[in-house]
Amino acid sequence: MGFWKSLFLGSESAASPKGLPSRGYLADLPNADENSRIIFSTDRDLDLYELEELCDAVGWARRPIRKVKKAIQHSFVVVTMWEERGARRRLIGFSRATSDHAFNATIWDVVVHPDFQGKGLGKALMKQLIKTLRNADISNVTLFADPHVVEFYRNLGFMPDPEGIKGMFWYPD
């Protein structure tokens, strides 16, 4: 890290329906470009074609926009990350979690645009998401990690197979 400070400085707008800030920004970016800043948002009203572009950029398989819309609507929390330059805003990160709103949450679809990877932003995005879940009093935060990102999540305090608990996926015979 060191390049970006993952310091959540504040929220700008009114509280979201769940009583969480719907927008905040990361500041202190000692990078070459003083005209940009990184913004986080829990607003789920985003351009789904822009999200598709982001997922394309990391090589994920296309999914029907209609279903993506439904999944976002029925996620418990969505945290997006934006690069803001003057009036222009670009979607550079996405994450969401499903939940029973009481005990458990499961994180899906964590992505940072390749142009912005390796700068601590994935970590900052995940911290925002975890903080949002913890503020909502969720005690059991879970996910299913592809092998190449297990270390990324371990870095953030996630344990694989704690006490022998196994992640399992159903496949029709």
Next chain:
Amino acid sequence: MGFWKSLFLGSESAASPKGLPSRGYLADLPNADENSRIIFSTDRDLDLYELEELCDAVGWARRPIRKVKKAIQHSFVVVTMWEERGARRRLIGFSRATSDHAFNATIWDVVVHPDFQGKGLGKALMKQLIKTLRNADISNVTLFADPHVVEFYRNLGFMPDPEGIKGMFWYPD
């Protein structure tokens, strides 16, 4: 198996809000007692104290009723199992799943009362739950299994760590 046939014979009541049958029954029970039958339901309006008793019976830690209620409300699907004797009905099994209503579901809190374990009913309950999720067009059915039940789930078509995907849980440092 052989003791109970996991045959879902039909549904008795009107369609549930999601367009799924809210009640059905298992029949063909060649057991000693011809006066009982096993019923499944997706109705989530159940007596939470009866559910607490069921969870107590398998030694699960007590959870605040208020939070259990919230978790059930915000689960995507709840499938319960009942023993019916004449007009009396007893809760003997429970399971639920969270979901984004589009791609992924995660199964939680699968339990069969000890008096009814080892008769194929856990399997029948899980099959009901999976069927309900598949009918709702969910393609990715997941769960986190305690070590002593990994084989139970493997039997049902669940794979641990497919392609190296790891189940992970977040613990505060």
